[in-house]
Amino acid sequence: MESLEPSPKPPSAAAARDRRSLYLMIAMVVAAGVAVYALKGIDIVVASLQADFELLLYMIPRMAAAVILGGFVQAMVPKGMIARWLGEGAGFRGYALATIAGTCTPGGPMLSFPIVVGLRAAGAGYPALIAYVTAWATLGIHRIVTWEIPLFGEKFALARFAASLVFPTLVGFATQAILARCKQAL
Numbered sequence: 628m629e630s631l632e633p634s635p636k637p638p639s640a641a642a643a644r645d646r647r648s649l650y651l652m653i654a655m656v657v658a659a660g661v662a663v664y665a666l667k668g669i670d671i672v673v674a675s676l677q678a679d680f681e682l683l684l685y686m687i688p689r690m691a692a693a694v695i696l697g698g699f700v701q702a703m704v705p706k707g708m709i710a711r712w713l714g715e716g717a718g719f720r721g722y723a724l725a726t727i728a729g730t731c732t733p734g735g736p737m738l739s740f741p742i743v744v745g746l747r748a749a750g751a752g753y754p755a756l757i758a759y760v761t762a763w764a765t766l767g768i769h770r771i772v773t774w775e776i777p778l779f780g781e782k783f784a785l786a787r788f789a790a791s792l793v794f795p796t797l798v799g800f801a802t803q804a805i806l807a808r809c810k811q812a813l
Contacts, residue, residue, distance in 0.1 A: 690737050697741025701749045710750030715806075717755045722799030725755040729762025729795060733769040753806060758799035765791045 664672050713721045732739050743756050766788060775784040 697745035701745035713751035715752035
């Protein structure tokens with residue numbers, strides 16, 4: 628008798644890449660655990676695992692909220708609008724918009740990376756997304772207000788911000804050029 632189960636689909640390239648990434652991460656964790664055990668002993672391994680578990684409990688709700696926020700961003704903004712403003716051919720206007728959005732996005736990668744995933748699913752191109760991440764990493768207003776001004780002063784913060792302002796847009800154009808080169812090579 629034939630099975631009613633559908634035949635399994637071959638894994639996609641993205642799924643295979645995700646598995647390889649997971650296996651690599653697991654191998655690194657095991658290697659680090661073995662190294663800590665060999666160098667510091669079992670007590671330090673146990674203490675480290677306890678601290679890691681506490682951090683995991685702290686991070687799970689924040690990661691869940693960030694992933695949900697990324698989904699909401701994807702649902703709120705019409706796909707055609709994202710593709711039109713931040714799509715592969717967005718150019719300066721798209722990179723400037725991505726720079727503004729990245730600069731204004733607060734928090735760490737738990738918030739910004741799910742937003743990138745949501746924007747990508749809604750039609751944003753790699754150049755604009757990389758401009759966004761570059762702006763988030765180099766120009767984040769929240770970091771300037773929280774860290775730079777209190778630690779280094781307003782003059783330093785303003786000078787660093789002004790000097791870095793051009794980078795996200797340049798990175799967007801560089802990404803566009805690299806992708807065009809790669810497309811020609813294929």
